[in-house]
Amino acid sequence: MITVVLSTKIYSEDQLTYVEDYLKMLFKGLVVRVENLEITVDNRIQVVFQGEDEKAALSLLEKEVGLSPTSLEVLKKFSTVKGYIAKLGEDDITVDVGVVFPKTLEATVQLQRLQAQLADGRKIAMKKIAELYGLAENMPVAVKITSLCENSIEAELAETQLTTYRRWIKSLFDRLIVLGATQQEIRKALKNARCQGDIIAIESMGLFEHAVACKLGTDAVGLIPKIGKHLLNIRLEVFKPKKLTEFFENLSIIK
Numbered sequence: 001m002i003t004v005v006l007s008t009k010i011y012s013e014d015q016l017t018y019v020e021d022y023l024k025m026l027f028k029g030l031v032v033r034v035e036n037l038e039i040t041v042d043n044r045i046q047v048v049f050q051g052e053d054e055k056a057a058l059s060l061l062e063k064e065v066g067l068s069p070t071s072l073e074v075l076k077k078f079s080t081v082k083g084y085i086a087k088l089g090e091d092d093i094t095v096d097v098g099v100v101f102p103k104t105l106e107a108t109v110q111l112q113r114l115q116a117q118l119a120d121g122r123k124i125a126m127k128k129i130a131e132l133y134g135l136a137e138n139m140p141v142a143v144k145i146t147s148l149c150e151n152s153i154e155a156e157l158a159e160t161q162l163t164t165y166r167r168w169i170k171s172l173f174d175r176l177i178v179l180g181a182t183q184q185e186i187r188k189a190l191k192n193a194r195c196q197g198d199i200i201a202i203e204s205m206g207l208f209e210h211a212v213a214c215k216l217g218t219d220a221v222g223l224i225p226k227i228g229k230h231l232l233n234i235r236l237e238v239f240k241p242k243k244l245t246e247f248f249e250n251l252s253i254i255k
């Protein structure tokens with residue numbers, strides 16, 4: 001029998017049914033049975049499963065969803081971890097990376113590091129960086145641990161996260177970031193709002209977090225009032241490549 005905590009947040013108990021169905025689909029063909037699902041103190045999902053193929057099931061979970069370290073002892077310097085933005089401060093952001101033993105510890109990404117990684121070292125305020133990159137609480141981000149001790153964890157954005165941003169910018173597509181909904185719920189909302197023709201893809205950032213890539217010429221901001229009324233209690237953010245590139249081009253001209 002294996003017990004793990006998935007590195008994905010859950011927003012309501014009702015979503016456990018979706019997770020259960022997802023795991024059944026993921027484990028299809030394997031001799032393994034899910035014994036228990038429950039929500040942890042930090043709103044992640046603990047899974048208990050057993051069977052002849054439990055090791056294969058564990059590998060699948062690690063690859064497709066990711067596993068939370070839970071303990072500080074498991075976390076290693078320079079390792080890449082999937083976390084969730086817990087707070088956007090003026091001088092840093094805190095990221096919930098899943099550590100709850102021996103006590104809850106969140107990773108800190110300093111503003112200066114974000115400026116180096118996202119603004120080419122320019123002294124841009126946190127509020128502006130968040131606006132340009134669509135950063136918000138509960139957004140999943142991949143971070144690399146740069147230092148850790150029993151009372152603190154320091155991190156920076158992982159290369160995989162930076163690669164995602166570079167790809168988004170290069171594509172030129174606006175993206176509507178949906179936090180707290182399944183892909184099926186998003187597709188239903190788009191259908192009900194008659195906006196299916198405005199998008200080209202829905203990219204998964206987590207089980208309940210997605211980036212909706214809009215067609216060229218479609219303004220992601222304009223989709224918010226249209227589909228927002230069909231996705232109640234769901235957070236919507238926007239990533240606009242054109243706005244981001246124009247902002248930094250203007251800074252270069254001024255400089």
